[in-house]
């Protein structure tokens with residue numbers, strides 16, 4: 001849980017984030033401001049890309065908490081980055097369902113395309129690769145999360161395509177990369193296929 | 203009230219009680235690691251699983267409130283299997299280093315592994331190891347042994363009010379640690395060692411110096427501050443190895459301040475282990491008869507009025523009584539137990555006691571602190587104030603030092619004029635006190651040991667009276683003593699007789715030559731340079747300031763080396779018990795006075811502890827009732843007059859070194875180097 005070499009000396013919310021922070025705090029009853037710790041950590045991360053010690057202390061101060069208590073939250077959830085990450089934070093799920101569906105190949109593809117391993121950032125500062133626990137989208141495994149977006153039903157080629165598109169500054173389509181709608185059965189509908197049943201219900 | 207059945211036995215308990223608490227009341231033992239009756243419930247170790255009828259899975263009994271009609275089984279095959287499972291998981295990452303672990307023999311994990319552990323492990327992967335943490339000079343850490351019960355985190359945050367510990371990371375990577383850059387420097391930090399159920403946090407100064415089963419345990423009373431906490435002194439041979447708190451709900455609950463716990467290495471250092479006599483300006487070792495003869499020679503032909511005595515902060519009642527009688531026989535009325543010159547009035551007992559009692563202060567709903575920093579003067583008492591504030595709220599204000607007391611309070615300033623304003627009803631805080639059900643004040647020695655001390659004491663009395671602090675059912679007027687000896691000295695009348703000199707006048711007399719022989723009973727905090735040519739006889743345990751100034755040194759016993767009587771700040775008579783013998787030729791102090799009196803031809807008439815104690819009871823019947831408290835009569839005290847402008851401060855400027863024992867302690871010196879005077883944690887959140 002060591003500090004990053006990049007720890008800044010100070011942290012301040014931008015006017016806009018500060019405004020949002022106040023709104024988050026106001027959602028909770030007086031004396032329960034501590035409940036806003038998670039949204040505030042998220043705000044700080046959105047502003048800086050990661051959660052620095054200075055941000056932890058600033059948030060502790062805003063919420064009347066001890067810094068260690070804020071740090072406990074920031075280190076408990078893997079979604080908070082305690083170290084700087086690239087513009088695209090590529091989080092690959094390697095848990096069981098994703099692994100069974102080919103996450104090894106996806107991981108290799110990321111490594112090859114970006115030339116970095118887990119925990120590393122590309123030289124241009126664009127991509128950071130992390131290994132994630134189950135991202136909760138096993139039905140569309142294998143899955144990677146890049147910033148706030150999910151890319152699903154991946155294989156080596158589609159993974160490379162997504163990453164290359166991002167590198168070119170494009171916005172690749174999110175969700176399933178095999179074209180199915182959300183998590184519908186992969187080969188088309190498997191139930192309610194007979195028209196009779198449909199009419200009977202109608 | 204819910205009624206439930208545990209292992210076939212019925213019990214009624216208050217709503218909100220947990221199953222584990224109800225079982226405790228029945229004497230049914232449920233194993234636990236994270237649960238502690240004085241800390242918030244965490245429910246994270248799962249060792250306390252029990253079966254509850256109609257509940258499909260075993261439940262954590264420490265976190266489960268009882269319900270009417272509940273049927274609980276604490277000892278079924280399912281329960282045993284579940285606990286064995288928990289134990290197996292706990293041991294997955296626990297090192298097998300019991301043979302070199304200081305907790306060995308008094309480890310909850312070890313004990314419970316005897317009941318629920320397996321004799322072999324099914325775990326073949328590598329164990330997790332954790333780097334140790336730096337918790338300062340008092341606490342050794344072996345974090346690989348930590349079972350993440352979070353007791354230490356909760357104690358630091360809840361009881362001590364210094365939230366610097368936390369658990370970082372999650373799952374297998376969870377590490378209990380302190381916040382970067384913070385010190386674990388609460389004056390109560392030693393209690394973390396007692397709370398830690400395993401050997402993750404251990405007593406650093408005593409590291410690797412004992413096995414718990416080798417130690418002889420002596421139940422006694424602390425004399426390192428004015429509270430008189432219940433302690434256990436663990437010794438081996440003639441050496442005190444460690445000091446631990448015992449439970450005394452009336453005084454220290456189960457906590458102990460760091461000085462009381464860790465200054466014990468000072469009991470071995472700088473000791474006076476034989477008499478000394480100053481010859482040609484140099485202190486030279488002497489025999490007892492030689493030392494007594496030197497005193498007798500100096501006293502020959504002296505008027506009583508040229509003889510005086512001052513008792514120090516750890517002088518016991520027996521010694522003060524014997525000395526008082528000896529001085530009377532020598533014709534002297536010059537004696538004082540207030541070496542700091544505090545304006546304590548020996549004639550009105552209520553004026554020098556902590557009248558609400560230590561446990562009683564928890565009833566206070568409004569509190570005024572005057573010239574005191576309870577956090578360094580009596581950390582265990584301060585923990586109670588914090589507890590009151592946390593649990594029920596406390597409208598507190600302070601006139602005196604500005605300090606982080608771990609509970610919210612208004613700092614009104616440090617000018618004595620504020621007391622006048624309050625006494626005259628011109629300050630708004632008086633209304634807060636008046637509106638309270640149990641208003642209280644605590645006045646420290648910092649307000650009394652000054653030239654206008656008696657005036658401030660009188661103002662405090664007026665504030666107490668006008669705020670309704672003194673009534674039939676409540677007395678919230680509290681004097682906080684920092685010296686174990688003080689109340690006993692006042693109770694037995696170790697104060698100037700009619701026309702006699704008090705501390706200030708004794709010192710002035712010594713300087714002017716009017717006082718020619720001065721007895722110091724462990725009095726080291728007076729201005730030694732101001733004693734002129736007086737012949738100083740020092741009776742005490744350590745080569746501190748008094749011994750350096752002395753013409754004759756009589757080696758005495760420290761509080762762990764004698765059966766002695768002390769009266770604590772609330773007026774409770776308590777007795778220490780001898781854990782080890784005094785070093786070398788040193789003797790119990792009252793016996794020294796007894797022997798000296800014989801040489802001087804004025805034998806004081808006690809030959810046994812019983813006889814001297816009978817004399818104490820005869821001086822004040824209170825001494826006949828150890829342990830009990832008696833409400834003191836409220837009578838006028840204090841002196842009218844002007845206050846001076848000097849700001850009110852605490853009598854102590856450092857927590858760690860206050861007396862000959864702690865000044866001789868290398869552990870305390872290390873604390874000063876690491877922590878400064880105490881009260882320092884910077885980033886601990888708000889006490890709001």
Ligand code: SF4
Pocket residue numbers: 347348349350351352353354355378397398399400402403
């Ligand atoms: S250090 Fe001790 S008290 Fe603290 S969490 Fe670990 S086992 Fe519990």
Ligand code: FES
Pocket residue numbers: 093094095096097098099133134135136137138141142143
């Ligand atoms: S296992 Fe990968 S999303 Fe659940």
Ligand code: FES
Pocket residue numbers: 233234235236237244245246247248249250251262263264265
């Ligand atoms: S004692 Fe109940 S969960 Fe730890």
